[in-house]
Amino acid sequence: xxxxxxxxxxxxxxxxxxxxxxxDVYFSRDSGIDETxxxxxxxxxxxxxxxxxxxxxxxxxxxxxxxxxxxxxxAWQVFLQYAPASARLAFVSTEKHPLSVAxxxxxxxxxxxxxxxxxxxxxQYAALPPGWHRFVLxxxxxxxxxxxxxxxxxLPQLDACIDAWFLDGFAPSRNPDMWQPALFAQLARLSAPGxxxxxxTHRRCGHENPAARFTVEPAPPAAAGSTVKRAAGxxxxxxx
Ligand SMILES: C[S@@+](CC[C@H](N)C(=O)[O-])C[C@H]1O[C@@H](n2cnc3c(N)ncnc32)[C@H](O)[C@@H]1O
Numbered sequence: 083x084x085x086x087x088x089x090x091x092x093x094x095x096x097x098x099x100x101x102x103x104x105x106d107v108y109f110s111r112d113s114g115i116d117e118t119x120x121x122x123x124x125x126x127x128x129x130x131x132x133x134x135x136x137x138x139x140x141x142x143x144x145x146x147x148x149x150x151x152x153x154x155x156x157a158w159q160v161f162l163q164y165a166p167a168s169a170r171l172a173f174v175s176t177e178k179h180p181l182s183v184a185x186x187x188x189x190x191x192x193x194x195x196x197x198x199x200x201x202x203x204x205x206q207y208a209a210l211p212p213g214w215h216r217f218v219l220x221x222x223x224x225x226x227x228x229x230x231x232x233x234x235x236x237l238p239q240l241d242a243c244i245d246a247w248f249l250d251g252f253a254p255s256r257n258p259d260m261w262q263p264a265l266f267a268q269l270a271r272l273s274a275p276g277x278x279x280x281x282x283t284h285r286r287c288g289h290e291n292p293a294a295r296f297t298v299e300p301a302p303p304a305a306a307g308s309t310v311k312r313a314a315g316x317x318x319x320x321x322x
Contacts, residue, residue, distance in 0.1 A: 087212050087230060090149075090179040099150060099189050103179060106252045108149045111192060117282070118156045125280040126246040128157065132164035140170045144244035144272060146260065147235050147251035148175035150189035155199040158224050159249075171224050174242060176233040178260075180210040233260060237268040244272050249281035 089101035098111035110117060123129070126143075135141060143157055154173050161171040181189065186207055190200040200217075203226075206217045210230045219225040229236035233251070247269060254261040270280065 088179055089155075089209075089257075090181050090185065092181070092185050094188065098192075099181075099185065100307065101252065104252045104256045106200075106256045108189065109152050110120050114152055115156060115193060115195065116308075118153050119160075121282045122248045122250070122280050123156060123160055124152050126278045128160055128246065129164050131314065132161050132169070132243070132249065135165050135169040137166050137168045139166075140167070140172055141318075142172045142174070142242060142245075142274070143243050143246050144242065144249065144269075145173070145248040146252060146265070147249075148177040148180070148228055149182060149250070150186060151200075152189075152193070152228060153202055153205065153248050153250060155190070155193070155196045158199050159196060161219070161224065170222070171223065172227070173246070174227045174229065174240065176229045176231070178230075178232050180228075180230055183207060184208065191295040231261070234264055237265070237272065240268075242272050242274060244269075244275040245274050245277055247273070247279040249279060 088103075092108075093100040093102050097116075099108040100106070103106065132141065141161070145153060148154065154175060157173060158171065161169075165171070183204075187204060187269040190196065190204065193200065202219045203217065206219075210228065212231045213229075214236075215230060217228070218224075219226065229240065249269075251257055251260045273279075
C-alpha cells in the first residue's frame, strides 16, 4: 500500500461537497439523509434486522467509501432506535482520500438531525495516515474501523464477517478503478451467510462480476412524495 495518502479535495462552491478528484457529489444537500435511508438502510432491511437482534449481539456493516461519514451516522442513529440496548454495531469502512477535519466539520454541520452522532465522531477524528483507525463511540455500543487506503489494498487484509454492505464509491463511470472483480471477490469473502448489499452506483455489479456471488434483485422505487433524488440505480443482492 502506498504510504502517501492524498486528502480529499472538495469543491464547496455549490454549497454541497463535490469531489475535485472524481467530479461527483458526496451527497445531495437537500435529500442526503433520505437517500441514505432509502438506498442503504431500508434496502439492507436494517430496521427490522436491528430490531430482531438478540441481547448482546453484534451487527457488522461494511462500506466502500467512508467520505463524510453520512451513511455511518445514519446507520448509527437507526441502530440506537431499533436494536436492543445491549446489542452493538461494528461498522468497517474504507477510504482512499479521507476528508480533512475542516471539511468533515463543514459537511456534517449540514445535518442538525445527526449532531448527537456527528459531535462524537468529530471529537475523535483527526488527520488520518494510511492504515487502520478505530473509533469507539456511544459508550462502546458503536465502533468504527476505518481502513485508510485503496479498498483493493485494505480489504484483503481484513478478517470479518459482514452482515450488510454499503457500496458507495462514486459512480463506476467516474471511478472505474475501484469497481473491479477483485473488489467483489473481497465482498464475497468477507460476507456472513445471508449478507445483503445495497448500492445506487452500480446496479449490475453482480451480473458483471461473477466473483461477486451475489444474486441481484431490483430494489423497490422510492416512496411517492419522497425527496430522494439519486436512488434509481441500486440493487439489492443476497449472498448465495
Ligand atoms: C460518494 S463518496 C462516499 C459518501 C459517503 N459514504 C458518505 O456517507 O459521505 C465515495 C467515497 O469513496 C472513496 N473512494 C473512491 N475510490 C476508493 C477506493 N478505491 N478505495 C477506498 N475509497 C475510495 C472516495 O474518496 C469518496 O470518499
